[in-house]
Amino acid sequence: MVVARETHASRQVRRRAAALRAGAVLLLGLGGLAVWQAAPGADVTAPAASPVNPLAGTLPAAPQPWTGEATGCTVPDPSGTGGCVAGVTAWAVDQLTAAVGEQPMTCWSEHAWNPSSDHPRGLGCDIFVGAAGQFPAGDHLAHGWRMAEWLRVHAADLGVHYLIWQGQIWVADRAGAGWVPYDGGGVYDPGDATGGHFDHVHVSLRG
Structure with a gap:
């Protein structure tokens, strides 16, 4: 009879432990959802809070901060498309060039297939890494991470909206959510080298 009482007690302990674990998982899930659904501008955490990807190595020196006003798409595109960019975009390109050298990139683009794109507004740039349409590896991959992480760490100074x-x-x-999976936004194939932004770093600026 003693054994039966101990077995019943142990079952109760296991049930209580399982209930506590389930509650903890639910709270963590809700907490994560609350962070991700925070309203734009919410002070979730500083942009540099997440650790730098080890592939990036040592990041270049910090940029000079953008202190100008919103200009609209009025500045000649520094990537040579013949289009225009906003002042903050031209500044970010100039600072990136000073940090890592001139890079193959495209900023202004009509992007007729994606009306919500920042490119036709002069607020987006694609910085290509290695061959277009290919998945970079080795030094090319490391260089891409170096640029992406430099832009992320200095997002506040450069006016970066997203990468x-x-x-x-x-x-x-x-x-605070860090780098999260990209689903293509219903426009691009996230598994494709270009659609998933594997062959280039996309940066959107605040205009």
Whole structure:
């Protein structure tokens, strides 16, 4: 009879432990959802709070901060498309060039297939890494991470809104979430080298 009482007690303990674990998982899930759904501009955490991807190595020196006003798409595109960019975009490109050298990139683009794109507004740039349409590896992959992480760490100074790279997206207003999977936004194939932003770093600026 003593054994039966101990067995019943142990079952009660296991049931209580399982209930506590389930409650903890639910709270963690709700907490994570609350962070991700924080309103734009919410002070979730500082952009530099997440650790730098080890592939990035040592990041270049910090940029000079953008202190100008919103200009609209009025500045000649520094990537040579013949289009225009906003002042903050031209500044970010200039600072990136000073940090890592001139890079193959495209900023202004009509992007008729994606009306919500920042490119036709002069607030987006694609910085290509290695061959277009290919998945970078080795030094090319490391260089892409170096640029992406430099832009992320200095997002506040450069006016960065969000970044997409290696099938992941980082949003300044949700910096605490870090890099999260990119689903293509219903426009791009996230598994494709270009659609998933594996062959280029996309940066969108605040205009």
